[in-house]
Amino acid sequence: MDSKQTGTPGRLYLILSVVISSLLAIAVIVWVISNSEVTGKSHLNFKVIDGDTVQIGNASYDLFGIDTPELGQVCFNGSAAWHCGLDAAGALHRRIAFDPPDCRPAPAGSAAADGRPKIICNTGGTPAAIILLEEGYAIALDQAPASYKKAQKQARHASLGLWRGKFIPPAAWRGGTRLEAEAAHAPPCPVKAVAAQGGGKIYYTPLDKEYPAIRVESAKGGKCFGSDEAAREAGYSHHSAPGGM
Numbered sequence: 001m002d003s004k005q006t007g008t009p010g011r012l013y014l015i016l017s018v019v020i021s022s023l024l025a026i027a028v029i030v031w032v033i034s035n036s037e038v039t040g041k042s043h044l045n046f047k048v049i050d051g052d053t054v055q056i057g058n059a060s061y062d063l064f065g066i067d068t069p070e071l072g073q074v075c076f077n078g079s080a081a082w083h084c085g086l087d088a089a090g091a092l093h094r095r096i097a098f099d100p101p102d103c104r105p106a107p108a109g110s111a112a113a114d115g116r117p118k119i120i121c122n123t124g125g126t127p128a129a130i131i132l133l134e135e136g137y138a139i140a141l142d143q144a145p146a147s148y149k150k151a152q153k154q155a156r157h158a159s160l161g162l163w164r165g166k167f168i169p170p171a172a173w174r175g176g177t178r179l180e181a182e183a184a185h186a187p188p189c190p191v192k193a194v195a196a197q198g199g200g201k202i203y204y205t206p207l208d209k210e211y212p213a214i215r216v217e218s219a220k221g222g223k224c225f226g227s228d229e230a231a232r233e234a235g236y237s238h239h240s241a242p243g244g245m
Contacts, residue, residue: 047238049228050070050205051068064127065140066133066148070170071191072085075162076166077164080165081181084161092132093207095123102121105119188224192211192222193234203228203232
């Protein structure tokens with residue numbers, strides 16, 4: 001009789017421990033699911049839009065601390081033109097494909113000028129933004145951490161990427177500033193914007209698999225843009241976003 005009474009508290013303690021552990025596990029699962037929208041590694045629907053813009057699920061984000069050339073932008077290495085915006089987007093795409101990112105929200109108050117949130121995406125343990133800076137495909141913004149500016153300084157010293165020759169800072173390019181010889185080398189229709197069947201307005205970029213087959217017909221509301229920002233300002237949404245296809 002005494003032995004049974006002695007064992008009862010132990011069994012109750014064991015049951016309570018199991019219940020508490022289960023509740024904690026459920027809480028962790030709920031937290032992961034609720035935050036998966038900005039966690040690229042656990043989200044299969046991760047898309048690169050351009051060199052510093054990604055889409056995770058139904059939301060688009062800018063990479064924190066950097067600015068990259070726009071998709072229609074042309075840079076020069078001496079007299080040789082190159083499509084620096086397309087190359088920057090390709091560099092980010094290749095890195096993401098090689099090592100899927102782990103993303104988290106950027107510090108509070110760092111949203112883009114158009115209100116789009118910013119994130120930090122690590123790939124291989126290093127922010128993708130720093131990798132782009134090291135390769136010369138991006139410039140560090142004023143609010144960027146010291147490590148970002150150090151990466152830019154190294155790329156500039158080594159004359160990598162943008163630092164091989166002449167280029168217009170991306171913000172100035174979006175504002176309409178161009179190098180004199182750019183027009184002769186501009187890529188044709190880097191951002192294709194069309195009217196969707198359901199009445200929406202959507203756009204595609206060269207990294208979208210549907211891009212080559214999209215025909216832009218002005219009579220049907222189609223337009224070409226030099227950047228995804230310009231397409232969004234005109235009321236178009238990326239095709240995989242809500243309201244897209």
